[in-house]
Amino acid sequence: MLASSDDAHLNGVNGNTTHEDEFHPLDLNGHDPEPIPTPSKQSQQQYTPSTTPTAIDLESEPPELDSRTNRTEEVVDLNTDNNLQVDISDALSERDKVKYTVHTKTTLPEFAKPEVSVVREHEEFIWLHNGLTDNEDYAGFIIPPAPPRPDFDASREKLQKLAEGEATMTKDEFQKMKQELEQEYLATFKKTVAMHEVFLQRLAAHPVFRKDTNFRVFLEYENELAVRGRNKKEVVGSFFKRFTQSADEVLLSGQKDVDDFFEREKNYIVEYHSHIKDTMNKADKVCKLKRNISDTYGKIAGNVEKWGQMETASGEKDFGRFLARIGEIFERLKKTEARCGTDEELKLADTLRYFSRESEAAKDLLYRRMRCLANYESANKNLERARAKNRDIQKAESDQADACRKFEDISSLAKSELLELKKRRVTAFKKNLTDFVDLQVKHSKTKISLLQSVVASLKEDQ
Structure with a gap:
């Protein structure tokens, strides 16, 4: 076993x-x-x-x-x-x-x-x-x-x-x-x-x-x-927290941001995340098909090899050797296709997968900032009500100042983080997609060279 x-x-x-x-x-x-x-x-x-x-x-x-x-x-x-x-x-x-x-x-x-x-x-x-x-x-x-x-x-x-x-x-x-x-x-x-x-x-x-x-x-x-x-209680709590955040995001989605930069970033990140996730799923399907092609080449190679052995056993030794060489060709094509699929997964699908998850983290950052903005606006309204009633003014002012500080701090940090993410993402995709195309060209040349050498070799045997 x-x-x-x-x-x-x-x-x-x-x-x-x-x-x-x-x-x-x-x-x-x-x-x-x-x-x-x-x-x-x-x-x-x-x-x-x-x-x-x-x-x-x-x-x-x-x-x-x-x-x-x-x-x-x-x-x-x-x-x-x-x-x-x-x-x-x-x-x-x-x-x-x-x-x-x-x-x-x-x-x-x-x-x-x-x-x-x-x-x-x-x-x-x-x-x-x-x-x-x-x-x-x-x-x-x-x-x-x-x-x-x-x-x-x-x-x-x-x-x-x-x-x-x-x-x-x-x-x-x-x-x-x-x-x-x-x-x-x-x-x-x-x-x-x-x-x-x-x-x-x-x-x-x-x-x-x-x-x-x-x-x-x-x-x-x-x-x-x-x-x-995490135990069951913590897992349920984490799930509930995520569910609450999703519902809160829907409520905050209609809120106009006071900063045009963050308004643009929010719209961009939401659409970007949707596109990159969809692209990642399609890239995974392509990689799976490449693996299937490689496996199919392997099965063809095995069956042709057995066919050649049968022909050799029946006395057709020349034809048996010919089939054996054809089987070797498909075996080499299998390895080339497998390498092509592996490179496509590493340089394309995995890059998409990583930045799909990082864009999700960026969405979480924007949500936290919008929550701080909503809290700040709520604190402003509470302060206005306290002053109108002339009650608990000191506490309302303290809460408003605290909410203002949190909002300004998170806005300052978030802006630099989003700009850094953009530079990191652009550089990564430029390099990995260039590498991906170079490898595709290299594998295509390898296949052409292999098939040309095979055709020349088979013609010599005729």
Whole structure:
């Protein structure tokens, strides 16, 4: 049966052992593409037929290298100093948990050590994100979106089915499918690690978030944080809070903003978020179709290969060799199409997905500001009523001054955050879409070259 512990290990997450045209999901800085590691020698060990399915070992240890270079995205940095550098130098998958080794190097006096490494799990990243969103002092900032929960269910299900169907496969078929699924698993694993790292680097680059107490505890405390997930009551409370916010947004949507800049930004962000989310869903469909094309090429290759074996066995050796070569062509087309689909997902779909979530965070910021504006206008009306009645004037003036201060503070911060988001977003899309088109051209040339060489080779055999 399938190995009881589906472990995958990435030591120095930026291994550079294979494909030159595979990328970090949000590589926005023009550094060399980040590869997907190949399965370890252990996972490629000699296959021995048996009556029971063979355990599939997902452990992989790419060569160690300095993962603390070429990691921070230039357009994400809100300051230019390097006195706080954070990266995920190692990661280990154990069944439904992933343990991330977070490495921090700093010259900031607030930290007890200049360099420290701690092990964190996904729930602790969520705890850190929740702490930021719940802190009223950060109401004027765009909170970086939390990293998505690791999801390896699809890969594990495929591996389980492969293990169960081992007895019906040939040695070569099993080894080929096993290696492909291991690479798919490791690619998903690596992308998950990258998304968690991007979240931390966004915080480390921000001049305010980097000083957050919880963030410093997250980076420095070398034992487990022992944070727990939200219980049912808290989950319901969070859902109710979100529902209340949605209803409040509807009520505030008709309110005219006193600042033309924010009125334009509100209309733009709402429409932008709708378009980018729709584009992301369509890009995901295209990537799925590309994977289906690759899988279909693989099935054609397998069937043509079997056909060639039948022809060879019946005495048609020349025709059998011809079919074998055709099968190889489809196998190579499968790999090219798979690479094309992977690049499209990393450079297009994942970029859209990230900024879809960040635009949602920008919408939350605009909502918080509109709520402050509504509170300020309400405080003004209360002050007018208090003066008319000549009662509780001092309290009304205090409330009005407090509401005014909060509104002015959040407006000042929100304006700079929205302008920074626009610069970051434009730079990211320019780079990633350019990379995407370059890769499409490269893959098209590869396909043409492959087919031309095949045609020339087949003509020589005639």
